[in-house]
Amino acid sequence: xxxxxxxxxxxxxxxxxxxxxxxxxxxxxxxxxxxxxxxxxxxxxxxxxxxxxxxxxxxxxxxxxxxxxxxxxxxxxxxxxxxxxxxxxxxxxxxxxxxxxxxxxxxxxxxxxxxxxxxxxxxxxxxxxxxxxxxxxxxxxxxxxxxxxxxxxxxxxxxxxxxxxxxxxxxxxxxxxxxxxxxxxxxxxxxxxxxxxxxxxxxxxxxxxxxxxxxxxxxxxxxxxxxxxxxxxxxxxxxxxxxxxxxxxxxxxxxxxxxxxxxxxxxxxxxxxxxxxxxxxxxxxxxxxxxxxxxxxxxxxxxxxxxxxxxxxxxxxxxxxxxxxxxxxxxxxxxxxxxxxxxxxxxxxxxxxxxxxxxxxxxxxxxxxxxxxxxxxxxxxxxxxxxxxxxxxxxxxxxxxxxxxxxxxxxxxxxxxxxxxxxxxxxxxxxxxxxxxxxxxxxxxxxxxxxxxxxxxxxxxxxxxxxxxxxxxxxxxxxxxxxxxxxxxxxxxxxxxxxxxxxxxxxxxxxxxxxxxxxxxxxxxxxxxxxxxxxxxx
Numbered sequence: 001x002x003x004x005x006x007x008x009x010x011x012x013x014x015x016x017x018x019x020x021x022x023x024x025x026x027x028x029x030x031x032x033x034x035x036x037x038x039x040x041x042x043x044x045x046x047x048x049x050x051x052x053x054x055x056x057x058x059x060x061x062x063x064x065x066x067x068x069x070x071x072x073x074x075x076x077x078x079x080x081x082x083x084x085x086x087x088x089x090x091x092x093x094x095x096x097x098x099x100x101x102x103x104x105x106x107x108x109x110x111x112x113x114x115x116x117x118x119x120x121x122x123x124x125x126x127x128x129x130x131x132x133x134x135x136x137x138x139x140x141x142x143x144x145x146x147x148x149x150x151x152x153x154x155x156x157x158x159x160x161x162x163x164x165x166x167x168x169x170x171x172x173x174x175x176x177x178x179x180x181x182x183x184x185x186x187x188x189x190x191x192x193x194x195x196x197x198x199x200x201x202x203x204x205x206x207x208x209x210x211x212x213x214x215x216x217x218x219x220x221x222x223x224x225x226x227x228x229x230x231x232x233x234x235x236x237x238x239x240x241x242x243x244x245x246x247x248x249x250x251x252x253x254x255x256x257x258x259x260x261x262x263x264x265x266x267x268x269x270x271x272x273x274x275x276x277x278x279x280x281x282x283x284x285x286x287x288x289x290x291x292x293x294x295x296x297x298x299x300x301x302x303x304x305x306x307x308x309x310x311x312x313x314x315x316x317x318x319x320x321x322x323x324x325x326x327x328x329x330x331x332x333x334x335x336x337x338x339x340x341x342x343x344x345x346x347x348x349x350x351x352x353x354x355x356x357x358x359x360x361x362x363x364x365x366x367x368x369x370x371x372x373x374x375x376x377x378x379x380x381x382x383x384x385x386x387x388x389x390x391x392x393x394x395x396x397x398x399x400x401x402x403x404x405x406x407x408x409x410x411x412x413x414x415x416x417x418x419x420x421x422x423x424x425x426x427x428x429x430x431x432x433x434x435x436x437x438x439x440x441x442x443x444x445x446x447x448x449x450x451x452x453x454x455x456x457x458x459x460x461x462x463x464x465x466x467x468x469x470x471x472x473x474x475x476x477x478x479x480x481x482x483x484x485x486x487x488x489x490x491x492x493x494x495x496x497x498x499x500x501x502x503x504x505x506x507x508x509x510x511x512x513x514x515x516x517x518x519x520x521x522x523x524x525x526x527x528x529x530x531x532x533x534x535x536x537x538x
Contacts, residue, residue, distance in 0.1 A: 010207050010227075010235045014123050016535055017225045017237055019212050019436070020245035021128020022135025023161055023193060024513030024524045028243060029202040030163045031532040034121030037063040037162065040113040045097065046104040049076055062120075063112065064533045067093070067500040067526070087523040088516065090500050094526035099157065108180070114163065120536055125237065126202075127210040127227060129250060133203075134193030136249045136430065137186065150304035151183040153339070158522040159189055163200040166192055172199075212436045215242055221508055227436075241508055243531055248490050248514040249430035258381050259296065262424040291420060292317045292368060294403055296381070297427035298329050303345040305425045306373070315372050317419055322353040322377035324408050353377035359407050363417040379405040382416070384424065432490070432515065444505055445494045492517030500530030510534060 016032065018025045031037070038061075044051045053073050054066055066073065070090050077083040082103035083092050101108045132138040152159065156178055160166035169192045170178035197203040209230030216224045218238075225237045254260060292315035295305045302320065309316050320329075329349070334342035352362075352375025361367070362376050383404040401424055407415045437447065491504070491511055498507040502516050512527045 008207075009229070009233060010125055010127070010210075010237050012236070013238045014125050015239060016122055016124035016241045016243065017215075017223070017239045018124060018126045018243045018245055019128075019215065019225070020135060020247055020250070020513065021126050021130055021133055021206060021208055022137065022245060022247050022250075022513060023159075023521050024247075024528050025126050025128065025135070025243075025245035026133055026193065026196055026200070026202060026206075027161045027163075027525070027528045028245065028512060028531055029124065029126050029205050030161070030200045031120075031529065032122045032124045032535065033202060033205075034116055034118050035114045035163055036117050036120050037529060038113050038115060039063055039066060039097065040111050043109055043111050045100045045111050047080065047082070047096070047100075050096065062115075062538075063097070063529060064536065064538045067529055067533055070500050070526075070530075084523075087518045087520075088502070088526065090530055091516075091518050091523040091526035094529055095522050098162070098525055099522065108157070112162070120538070122535055124205055126206045127212050127225065128206070128208050129211055129246070131209045131230070132190075132194050133197040133206055133208060134190050135247055137190040137193050138208075150186055150301075150308065151341070152186060152189055153300070154183070154520055154522065155181050156184050157181075158520065159184075159192070161193075161196055161200070161521075162525065162528075164196050169195055169199070214436050214438065215441070215509075216438050217440070217508075223508070241510065241535055243510045243512060243535075244434070244491075244504075244515055245511075245513045246432060246434065246515065248432045248519060251433045252430050253428040255426045255428060258384060259424070259426045261384075261386075262426050291315075291400065291422035292374070293423045293425060294319065294401070294419065294421040295425045295427065296320075297429070298325060298331075299427070299429050300330060300342065301427035301429055303331055303342050305427050306345050307341045309425075310372060315368070316374070317368070317421060318349070318352075318373065318375045319379055319381070319405065320349055320375065320377055322349070324378045348373050349375050349377070351375070359405070359415065359417045363405075363419050368419065376405065378408045380408055382406045441504060441509065445491055490515045490517040490519075499534055500526070501534045502527055502530070503534075507534065 018028060039054050041055055045054070050073065053069075067090065070093055074083075074089040074093050077089060077092060078085060083096065087095075095102075097111045099108075100111050128135060130136070130138040156166050156170065157180060160169075167178040170176075173191070173195075197206055207229070210227050212225060212227040214224075214226040216226065218224055221240050223239050223242050225239065225242065226234070227237075228234050255262070293309050294317045295302055295309065296319045297305070298320040302318070306316050306318055329346060331342050331346035331349070334346065336343035355362075359376070359379065362374060368374055381403060384401055386401040401421050402418055403421060403424065404416065404418050434447065437445070495502040495504060495511055495516065497503075498510070501507070502511050503509060504511065510531045512531050513524050516524075516527050518524060518527070
């Protein structure tokens with residue numbers, strides 16, 4: 001039985017607690033249920049040097065034994081351009097074995113098979129904040145249309161998990177073979193991870209909709225995990241090992257005060273859009289004229305919103321940082337052949353930022369009326385005037401917001417302007433908040449100097465890449481004591497290799513998933529298998 005909303009009280013004792021219910025947590029649960037991965041010698045890896053290394057040790061009963069020799073197995077990887085050097089070698093090794101066809105002109109197959117053995121099972125529970133299996137992927141299924149309709153960075157074949165593949169899910173769900181090299185919508189991926197829990201046989205260990213409040217070490221090799229179920233019931237579970245799998249993107253970054261009111265307006269904008277598409281007569285003619293949508297943000301989420309609105313025929317005004325940004329937009333690194341949508345948005349951002357015109361020219365009403373996309377770089381929102389929400393919901397008037405924006409760069413031209421829009425979409429991204437760590441562990445991870453809640457500087461336009469710095473600058477003494485916001489590279493700088501696993505301190509606290517700094521699902525398998533190796537004591 002799957003505990004979708006923690007309908008049952010978590011156990012008071014168990015062997016292992018996994019914090020987080022995203023892809024890595026689900027996959028680790030699959031292994032801890034006694035499913036043992038093995039190198040399938042009947043399907044040898046195309047890299048014959050790797051294959052020879054894997055079969056050299058005849059005593060290898062399973063992949064756990066091989067993974068303990070990961071240094072020797074991956075020693076030749078840097079000289080082979082097939083293998084990336086951007087991920088932890090254990091993750092690259094696991095990816096190579098699970099999807100060996102990548103980089104080779106061979107038919108898609110896998111070198112990993114599974115056998116069931118209860119001796120390799122461990123009692124465990126999975127606590128996740130998301131209300132369904134999948135972590136952040138589950139959250140996107142209940143967010144705005146722009147989030148659900150956005151496509152993933154990875155292809156389907158790179159989003160699958162051990163035990164129940166994405167290809168099998170696609171066949172079961174749609175009745176046809178899964179197409180290759182296609183980026184699915186996030187809502188579809190959320191459906192896969194939700195189905196994985198049952199199909200892979202791990203649902204009996206999942207407690208979803210749970211907020212973990214404290215992971216406390218009480219004795220050597222003994223921890224108590226405190227939390228609250230979705231029904232408000234508090235619990236405390238005692239365990240020997242804890243695995244952190246809560247991810248880098250489990251909590252949305254809150255907008256600054258001037259924009260915070262728009263976080264709940266996505267549903268209204270989507271309903272109006274649907275009515276316009278269907279020609280509903282309950283909307284006034286002025287609404288069908290389609291005022292532009294204001295999108296705020298510099299990263300993937302903002303680009304998704306821009307693309308989705310343009311695809312629906314809605315004009316877009318896009319506010320983003322350029323010269324004032326403290327980072328290079330991740331969109332810059334999206335190749336036009338692999339990610340044409342992101343590359344196109346970045347091209348338009350760059351063209352807008354380098355255009356020789358001031359703020360008044362860019363916000364001229366006549367120009368806005370004829371341009372599908374207008375990018376405005378390095379501005380901040382000063383004020384927003386909007387109509388009464390109840391009138392919008394009744395369809396008695398067109399949603400209209402007058403947004404005052406101010407240039408952050410003084411160049412001699414107009415520095416303040418106003419634009420009228422039909423919707424405001426603030427896409428500031430997500431962050432990891434490990435507030436449940438006890439002070440001792442926070443100190444080990446150098447998390448004590450960051451604020452616990454998003455900063456609120458006057459009326460600034462904030463993006464996720466400057467959020468941590470702003471939090472640190474505005475943190476009070478009280479918030480510093482309870483802080484735990486993570487940077488973009490997760491915990492990588494503070495983890496140490498514990499065999500084939502990544503650990504904190506003495507190896508009783510393990511990390512998997514994007515917290516390790518490798519954010520793609522395809523490069524999460526190694527840390528998961530390594531963590532299972534340590535937890536099983538093999």
